[in-house]
Amino acid sequence: MGVIKALDGNAAIAHGVMRSKVQLVAAYPITPQTPIVETIASLIDKKEYEATYITAESEHSALSAIIGAASTGVRTFTASASHGLALMHELTGTCSASRLPAVMAVVSRAIPGPMALWCDHSDIMTQRDQGWIQLFAKSPQEALDFTMIAYRVSEDERVLTPTMVDIDGFYCSHLTERVDVPSEEEAEKFIGDFKVVNAHLDTDMPYAMNNLTSPGIFTEIKRSQDLGMRAASGVLDERFEEFGNVFGRRYSRIICDDVEDAETVVVCMGSMSGTAKHVVKQLRASGKKVGVCRIVAFRPFPSRELSGVLRGVRNVAVIDRVSAMGSFGPLYEEVLAAMNYGRIGANAYSFVAGLGGRDIWEQTIEDVIAKAEELGARGETCQAPIWIDLKEEKVVYNA
Amino acid sequence: MPELDLVSKGMTTCQGCAMELIARAALEVLGPKTITMTPPSCSAIITGNGDETGWGIPCVQTVLMSLPAFASGVSEALKIQGKNDVKVMGYAGDGGTFDIGFQALSGAIERGHKAIYICCNNEAYMNTGGQRSSATTIGATTKTTPTGKKEVSKNIDFMLLHTPLAYQATASVGDIRDFKRKVAKAAEKDGPCFIHVMSPCPSGWKYPTDQTIAIAKKAIRSGMWLLWERENGKITINRKPADFDAIPEYLHSQKRFSRLDDETTEKIIAEARTRYQTLLKLSELELN
Ligand SMILES: Cc1ncc(C[n+]2csc(CCOP(=O)(O)OP(=O)(O)O)c2C)c(N)n1
Ligand code: SF4
Ligand SMILES: [Mg+2]
Numbered sequence: 001m002g003v004i005k006a007l008d009g010n011a012a013i014a015h016g017v018m019r020s021k022v023q024l025v026a027a028y029p030i031t032p033q034t035p036i037v038e039t040i041a042s043l044i045d046k047k048e049y050e051a052t053y054i055t056a057e058s059e060h061s062a063l064s065a066i067i068g069a070a071s072t073g074v075r076t077f078t079a080s081a082s083h084g085l086a087l088m089h090e091l092t093g094t095c096s097a098s099r100l101p102a103v104m105a106v107v108s109r110a111i112p113g114p115m116a117l118w119c120d121h122s123d124i125m126t127q128r129d130q131g132w133i134q135l136f137a138k139s140p141q142e143a144l145d146f147t148m149i150a151y152r153v154s155e156d157e158r159v160l161t162p163t164m165v166d167i168d169g170f171y172c173s174h175l176t177e178r179v180d181v182p183s184e185e186e187a188e189k190f191i192g193d194f195k196v197v198n199a200h201l202d203t204d205m206p207y208a209m210n211n212l213t214s215p216g217i218f219t220e221i222k223r224s225q226d227l228g229m230r231a232a233s234g235v236l237d238e239r240f241e242e243f244g245n246v247f248g249r250r251y252s253r254i255i256c257d258d259v260e261d262a263e264t265v266v267v268c269m270g271s272m273s274g275t276a277k278h279v280v281k282q283l284r285a286s287g288k289k290v291g292v293c294r295i296v297a298f299r300p301f302p303s304r305e306l307s308g309v310l311r312g313v314r315n316v317a318v319i320d321r322v323s324a325m326g327s328f329g330p331l332y333e334e335v336l337a338a339m340n341y342g343r344i345g346a347n348a349y350s351f352v353a354g355l356g357g358r359d360i361w362e363q364t365i366e367d368v369i370a371k372a373e374e375l376g377a378r379g380e381t382c383q384a385p386i387w388i389d390l391k392e393e394k395v396v397y398n399a
Numbered sequence: 400m401p402e403l404d405l406v407s408k409g410m411t412t413c414q415g416c417a418m419e420l421i422a423r424a425a426l427e428v429l430g431p432k433t434i435t436m437t438p439p440s441c442s443a444i445i446t447g448n449g450d451e452t453g454w455g456i457p458c459v460q461t462v463l464m465s466l467p468a469f470a471s472g473v474s475e476a477l478k479i480q481g482k483n484d485v486k487v488m489g490y491a492g493d494g495g496t497f498d499i500g501f502q503a504l505s506g507a508i509e510r511g512h513k514a515i516y517i518c519c520n521n522e523a524y525m526n527t528g529g530q531r532s533s534a535t536t537i538g539a540t541t542k543t544t545p546t547g548k549k550e551v552s553k554n555i556d557f558m559l560l561h562t563p564l565a566y567q568a569t570a571s572v573g574d575i576r577d578f579k580r581k582v583a584k585a586a587e588k589d590g591p592c593f594i595h596v597m598s599p600c601p602s603g604w605k606y607p608t609d610q611t612i613a614i615a616k617k618a619i620r621s622g623m624w625l626l627w628e629r630e631n632g633k634i635t636i637n638r639k640p641a642d643f644d645a646i647p648e649y650l651h652s653q654k655r656f657s658r659l660d661d662e663t664t665e666k667i668i669a670e671a672r673t674r675y676q677t678l679l680k681l682s683e684l685e686l687n
Contacts, residue, residue, distance in 0.1 A: 023479050026472065052475045057506030061468030064461065064503070068472025071459055072434070074479050076472075090462050201457040201473060203432045203485055208452035209459040217449065 012140035014039035016147030026054035059084035073196035096131030101154035118357020171271035262291030307342025315376035415608030440492035467507035493534035565590030573615025605654030
């Protein structure tokens with residue numbers, strides 16, 4: 001049986017890393033991710049966990065070391081946020097294109113400027129097209145569970161693609177909750193020792209890795225990466241099911257509440273989904289037909305599943321925790337693509353909220369729903385993102 | 400000679416390039432149980448293009464900024480796997496070592512990972528067409544210093560004196576036997592090793608392609624390039640410069656110095672003398 005501990009999101013991830021039998025960790029501290037690396041370092045130091053920890057001198061070097069170690073054939077982990085993730089950007093594509101099944105925790109924090117310490121998704125969204133699976137956890141328990149699931153999915157021969165497990169800075173990283181930490185034996189039922197299946201650096205079988213690649217083959221390599229990523233959808237479903245069978249905690253790539261017969265559905269990710277779910281329950285109690293759909297896997301994006309959920313819905317309110325200045329938020333664009341996939345003709349509105357650590361309250365979600373319903377009733381299209389909770393005005397919509 | 404040729408014959412480096420020879424010599428010492436990595440640079444030409452590679456050992460292309468960090472990961476992974484007999488060789492240029500990669504180098508040295516870091520110094524960013532680096536000699540013309548570089552070069556060897564390298568050496572393609580001896584020493588160490596090799600470049604330095612070794616030898620003879628090593632807290636000078644007055648001959652053998660004025664030439668000679676004098680004094684000290 002697992003042990004019940006009071007852990008915050010960061011500590012939960014550290015325990016997930018330990019239970020995933022990660023062999024090598026390389027990282028560099030940055031708020032709000034720092035406690036992950038501190039916890040791992042102290043677990044190793046106290047000999048509760050046997051692993052190699054490289055105290056890199058920058059995030060750029062941390063991910064380089066991870067790629068070096070993963071290329072040599074060991075199970076690896078790193079974590080970062082904001083500036084740190086920006087420094088890693090040069091390497092994230094190398095890691096995925098080399099088909100290395102590394103796992104990284106991203107503790108989302110705004111990417112400056114202006115200088116900021118607090119949560120939004122502007123950091124992780126810079127990585128959306130870098131070829132990493134992206135899972136958004138909303139609670140410490142999920143953070144631990146998704147970390148373990150990530151290794152199984154990334155290392156699957158059909159996938160061989162690294163994963164980012166994202167939690168919201170402070171809202172989840174520093175939120176202490178009851179977390180069921182699997183025992184070593186229990187974890188063993190789900191995740192075994194690392195087995196290298198892909199080309200790697202081995203003197204018994206010399207390979208040249210990450211070579212200069214001509215236009216004659218580059219496209220095919222990217223295509224094969226895309227196929228690996230697409231295969232991750234089915235593999236995620238399998239592993240979520242297996243995980244549920246072993247640990248009793250059930251997840252899926254999208255998690256919906258009250259969407260059956262809903263007229264208006266909120267689509268969102270991360271920690272705000274808890275608030276959205278709560279608001280939707282209350283509005284349902286007062287007779288409103290609203291629902292919420294939370295995207296767990298942003299990459300690969302669950303277009304088919306989402307379009308299935310949105311069939312018959314009148315208004316879709318998408319909340320991005322990032323502004324794509326001059327265009328629409330990344331989640332909104334994905335939702336539109338999913339709607340097109342399923343020929344869903346609902347009204348879809350793009351909302352921007354919760355930037356740089358601005359709290360998303362129940363009222364925020366209520367305002368989002370009210371605005372979507374108001375615009376939907378008039379049959380208006382979405383001509384610009386709708387900003388919520390600005391200082392001057394609660395809802396600003398200037399096309 | 401080993402039975403296996405670990406660097407393929409017929410590399411696409413320019414005719415007369417020193418880098419291929421240095422790689423070949425290094426692997427003659429290190430042997431097939433070696434993993435190598437190159438950053439973007441002329442050394443990456445050996446790692447290859449498409450499905451072709453010049454190395455007969457596992458090799459990988461890293462990014463320019465962080466080869467030593469990559470090597471840290473490889474080195475620690477090998478330890479985890481119990482492969483203690485496999486050597487890790489970084490093979491980079493001066494730009495990737497002195498400039499953009501310097502932070503990663505200092506980090507990897509400080510952490511003490513076992514790896515041999517070879518810097519092939521051709522005194523410019525040659526792979527991008529020959530722009531100055533902080534290793535370029537003052538007065539040399541490059542694509543970004545068309546009238547000659549105004550600044551003296553960075554003395555990376557002296558900068559690294561105060562880092563916990565298990566072994567530090569300079570070497571030259573002009574003395575392959577000395578270089579191989581140094582590689583062999585590095586191979587014995589259980590920590591980070593740095594070998595800084597002079598690697599003349601006919602394309603960038605603008606001299607006839609059959610003069611690479613001759614020019615490297617001139618640099619050693621004139622004191623433009625010093626051969627020394629640091630081990631167990633002690634600096635050993637391997638060769639005393641024969642004649643500082645031979646520096647102008649070294650300079651005139653390359654068209655990159657064609658715009659050099661007398662004042663800069665004097666400055667280069669004075670600097671070479673001082674460098675040697677400093678090294679002499681350092682060699683008398685206990686550095687640990
Ligand atoms: C981050 C980054 N910036 C710029 C480049 C372009 N670039 C490729 S090789 C190179 C110069 C390398 O010079 P050096 O290390 O001296 O090697 P050489 O080509 O002279 O052997 C540069 C600037 C790059 N690959 N990566
Ligand atoms: S440019 Fe210089 S260093 Fe590069 S391959 Fe040619 S000769 Fe060698
Ligand atoms: Mg160079």
